[in-house]
Every structure is written in C-alpha cells, then in structure tokens.
Amino acid sequence: MAKLPISASELVKGFGPTKQYSPQEGFYGRSEPDKLVKTHCCFCGMQCGIQLKVKENKVVGFEPWMEFPFNEGRLCPKGVQRYLQNNHPDRILNPIQRVEGEGFEPVDWETAMSKTVSEIKRIQNQYGNDAFAMLSGVSLTNEKSYMVGKFARVALKTANLDYNGRLCMVSAGAGNKKAFGLDRTSNNWEDLAHAEVILIAGTNVSETFPTLTHYIWQARDNGAKLIVVDPRVTPIARTADLHLAVRPGTDSALFGAMLQQLVENDWLDHEFIENHTSGFQDAIDAVKDYSLEWAEEVTGIKADLIKQAAQLWGKAKTSFLMHARGIEHHSKGVDNVVSCINLVLATGRIGKPYCGYGTITGQGNGQGGREHGHKCDQLPGNRDITNPEHRKYISTVWGIEEKELPGKGLTAYEIIEAIHRGEIKGLISLCFNPLVSLPNNNFVREALEKL
Ligand code: SF4
Structure with a gap:
C-alpha cells in the first residue's frame, strides 16, 4: 500500500x-x-x-x-x-482514489460508486458475503446508524458489521444490562449538583466533557466531597478530596474492597437491598477476602485512602457515581462497571433525588448508535440478533425472509483479525478510525494493507 x-x-x-x-x-x-x-x-x-x-x-x-x-x-x-467543521476548506467533499505509489487523485461520484459496487460484488461472489465487512461509528445520527445496520444486513447481506462503541460503551451497556436489565442512564445531571459525595472513575472529565464539570462545581459549591479514581493526576483529580491513583487494570479490586468495607461497617441500605436487588449475598461472598491490605498491594493505593473513600461513600446520604472509558476500555470492562454499580446498589443510592449513577458517553451519539443496530449482535431498537422473535419482527419491517437476515457477526477487533488472516477481503469503514482507535497499531496497519 x-x-x-x-x-x-x-x-x-x-x-x-x-x-x-x-x-x-x-x-x-x-x-x-x-x-x-x-x-x-x-x-x-x-x-x-x-x-x-x-x-x-x-x-x-x-x-x-x-x-x-x-x-x-x-x-x-x-x-x-x-x-x-461544515465549510472548512480542508474538508474533502468528493471521492478520491489511490494511485499506486502516488497518493490520491479525485474521481467523479459515478466512477467511485461503480468501482465500489463492482469490488463488493467481485469479493462476495468469490469469497462469500461475510468476506465483505463494515465498520461504523457513533458520530452518526440515529437515522444513519439505522441505515448502516439495514444496509449491511439487507444490501451487503454480511454478518460482519460492528461499530466503534465496541471499545468503550459496549462494556458500560453490558454492565448496565446485567445490573438493571436495561442499557439506559438513570439520572438527569441536576441530581449531580446536589449530591453529597461524587465518585468519578476513569474519566478526565475537565478536558473531555468540560461542560459537565460545571455540575461538579455546583455540587462542590453545595459542599459535596469528590472522589476521583484515575491512574493519572488529571485536572479534576487535582481538585478532589480523595484521589485514588489506581494501578491500571485493578479497578475491580478497588471497588470490591470498598464494597467489603461497606459490608464490614454496615454502611448498607438493607431495605433497598431486600426490595430492589437480587444475589446480593453472592456479591458479598465474592469480596469477603478483599481486605484493605490486599487491595493496597493490588491497586497501589494506600489502605487508609481506600478506607476513607469507603467511609465517605458509606456514610453519605446522597451520592452520584460516574465512570467512563478509563474503567471500560479493558478486557474486564464489564466486571469493572458491575463492581461500580454494586457500590450504588449496596447503599441504595439510585432512584432517589440527588442519588444516582451514570456512564459518561464519549462520542456524540454513543447511546443512539448502539440502540439502532450497527452493533454486531444487535438489531434496531436494542433487539437481540439471536432472538427469534426479534429477528422475525425486524425481517418483516425490512421486507425480507427471516432466514435471509444474517446472524451475529464478528466484533470490531475480530473483524481486523479476520482481515489479517485473509478471511475478510473488503471493508467499508464509516466514521471509524481503526488506526487511532484500536490497540496494536502495527497489527491493524498490516491487516488494512491486506484489503
Ligand atoms: S458537546 Fe461540544 S461543547 Fe459540549 S462539552 Fe462536548 S465538545 Fe464541548
């Protein structure tokens, strides 16, 4: 290339x-x-x-x-x-095509479209429909996300469609589904401004979501205490009452040790646990050996700081917990999310004024994107691509036979791996920047060069 x-x-x-x-x-x-x-x-x-x-x-x-x-x-x-953005002179408004060894040259739309179509047909005729994949992104609107899902499954007839939320909000969404049965945020930001304690984990909120910081400052003006969990001393960490500089990859150990402290000191909302949770004893059993000393060794955070964090959280009457990519971009991202949610549920601080929990969405339409069907295992409206009823319904809407609807495809990184193995030969990448977003750049570059 x-x-x-x-x-x-x-x-x-x-x-x-x-x-x-x-x-x-x-x-x-x-x-x-x-x-x-x-x-x-x-x-x-x-x-x-x-x-x-x-x-x-x-x-x-x-x-x-x-x-x-x-x-x-x-x-x-x-x-x-x-x-x-819209009218910037650097914006590329017309198709360009690679000229071997010379960079790119402009081509007219008709040439670009016919070449695209003929290459898709050539690849799919020779190697099968799934040999052509699509990667998409959540800077797309709901309508475009929906169109991408329909285009990939009905026009390309490929199972291999996934999106860049795979690297972040998918963990948050899966953790939320596990805990609440629903992948939606629970609160409006107003609650945040009145919470007594705020815990934010894995989010450089001041630099990446600056306007949200306003609500944290409002809470601080109202006397809120701030706990920041982040390996780095981010701008928001510099202002925290407690900065827990967790060793990367050990978030669940920290949250588990905090839960153990809540149990040990009976900083629990028994009524809430009884009426609104299930399997709480399992959660307690899972962290029974998470002593402060053990957690210090694993996370690199002083035992005393972990204890202070648990105490602040445990004794508060109202609290708000938020997390973002820092705890979600992990192979154990879902576990990290669930262990955060356990702190919220143990103290019953959700569904009440000034109490709550939220994941901070990164890209403009992180939530809409994953609800509208360009995720490899999901159909529009948060429907499951393996659920026969859901498949039947969407097939009817799209006017196709249910058996024509592809099944669950590969996830974003698995698509890159399949390209590297030579199994996927062609790719449409839309609002997804694989070389920047995916880990192991050299491997990704090698894969893309094979397309
Ligand atoms: S939506 Fe735009 S203005 Fe608002 S915080 Fe995000 S980048 Fe900044």
Whole structure:
C-alpha cells in the first residue's frame, strides 16, 4: 500500500483551486446569517445545545443557546469551533482514489460508486458475503446508524458489521444490562449538583466533557466531597478530596474492597437491598477476602485512602457515581462497571433525588448508535440478533425472509483479525478510525494493507 505523505490541506490543494474566504464571508463567521438553527454540538456525548448561523445554506458562525437546559449557553473549546467543521476548506467533499505509489487523485461520484459496487460484488461472489465487512461509528445520527445496520444486513447481506462503541460503551451497556436489565442512564445531571459525595472513575472529565464539570462545581459549591479514581493526576483529580491513583487494570479490586468495607461497617441500605436487588449475598461472598491490605498491594493505593473513600461513600446520604472509558476500555470492562454499580446498589443510592449513577458517553451519539443496530449482535431498537422473535419482527419491517437476515457477526477487533488472516477481503469503514482507535497499531496497519 502506498503511503500518503501529505496533509489533508495539501491533498485538497492538489485537486484544483481551493475557495479562498474573505474575512467577511465563509467559515470565518463574520457575515450576517439568514437564520439561526438550533442544534447540538456534535463532538461529544454531552450534546450541548448551540445555535448555528446559517447563510445561503452554509454554516457561517454560532450563537450560544442560553435556554438549552443542559449547558445553558456554555460551550467548551471544542464546541466553539464546531461551526467551522461544515465549510472548512480542508474538508474533502468528493471521492478520491489511490494511485499506486502516488497518493490520491479525485474521481467523479459515478466512477467511485461503480468501482465500489463492482469490488463488493467481485469479493462476495468469490469469497462469500461475510468476506465483505463494515465498520461504523457513533458520530452518526440515529437515522444513519439505522441505515448502516439495514444496509449491511439487507444490501451487503454480511454478518460482519460492528461499530466503534465496541471499545468503550459496549462494556458500560453490558454492565448496565446485567445490573438493571436495561442499557439506559438513570439520572438527569441536576441530581449531580446536589449530591453529597461524587465518585468519578476513569474519566478526565475537565478536558473531555468540560461542560459537565460545571455540575461538579455546583455540587462542590453545595459542599459535596469528590472522589476521583484515575491512574493519572488529571485536572479534576487535582481538585478532589480523595484521589485514588489506581494501578491500571485493578479497578475491580478497588471497588470490591470498598464494597467489603461497606459490608464490614454496615454502611448498607438493607431495605433497598431486600426490595430492589437480587444475589446480593453472592456479591458479598465474592469480596469477603478483599481486605484493605490486599487491595493496597493490588491497586497501589494506600489502605487508609481506600478506607476513607469507603467511609465517605458509606456514610453519605446522597451520592452520584460516574465512570467512563478509563474503567471500560479493558478486557474486564464489564466486571469493572458491575463492581461500580454494586457500590450504588449496596447503599441504595439510585432512584432517589440527588442519588444516582451514570456512564459518561464519549462520542456524540454513543447511546443512539448502539440502540439502532450497527452493533454486531444487535438489531434496531436494542433487539437481540439471536432472538427469534426479534429477528422475525425486524425481517418483516425490512421486507425480507427471516432466514435471509444474517446472524451475529464478528466484533470490531475480530473483524481486523479476520482481515489479517485473509478471511475478510473488503471493508467499508464509516466514521471509524481503526488506526487511532484500536490497540496494536502495527497489527491493524498490516491487516488494512491486506484489503
Ligand atoms: S462539552 Fe462536548 S458537546 Fe459540549 S461543547 Fe464541548 S465538545 Fe461540544
């Protein structure tokens, strides 16, 4: 595979004159708009409200949207640049095709589309439908996510479709399903602002979800104590009452030891446990040997700090626990999530004012993406691709026979492994950046070069 030695802007320049914008027009946002369009910042799961200035059907600037309940007009440094995305001169608007040894050249849409179709047909005729795969991403809207799932299963007829949430929110979703039977968040952010204790694990919230930090500061102003679990001294960790610098990969040991402390000191909500949980004794049995000393040795956190964390959490009347990729991006991500949820359930701090739990979604449409069917084991509406009833229903909606609907396919990384083994020969990758997002870059690069 030829390497691409030039930047996107150089690439575009090579295609002919790039439009030059005067300071009064274009994406600099200084011209008067025809209208303001209320929408969301598309960059992260906070989905802050924003009003885009639109002129002649182009985004030329933005105004804060003060009435939007979550961010009340506030935007982070990423959000204030969101309007530049649509008309940026570096944006590639037409198909480009690789010329062996020379980088890329532009091609017209018809050529690009017919080549794509003929290559898909060639590969599938020779190697079978599953030899063509699709990777997708959660910067897509609900509608596009739905279309990707339908396209892969009905048009490509391939089982091998997965998405980039596989690396993060899939663990959170699976942990939530295990604990609550439902993959949904439980609270609005308002509860966070009034919680007595906040525990955040594996999230550099100040830099990655800056507008959410506002709610943590509100809680701090109201006297909340903050516990941060993170191997790194992130900006939010610097402000914490307790920073638990956990050794990477040992999160469950920490949460298990905290649960053991809750049990030992009877900082439990027995009524809640009795009425709203099952298998609580199993959870207690699982952590009975998780002494503070053992946890110190495993996690690298001083026993006294773990005890203080359990005490703060255990004695609080209200609390809020949040986590993100730091505990989810692991081979044991689901266990980490469930061990966090156990702390919430043991103290009965969910489903009450100012008490709750939430996973912080990374990409703009992490939740919508996985509900609309571009996950290898899921059909639209959170339906299970192995469930005969669900399969039948979706087949009817799509106007196909149930037996034509492919089954569960490979997960994102398994797709890369199958490409490396030569079993998958072609790939459409949409809003997924495998070389950046997947582990073991050299292996991924080798695989992609085989396509
Ligand atoms: S916090 Fe997220 S959604 Fe809000 S402005 Fe920043 S990037 Fe956009």
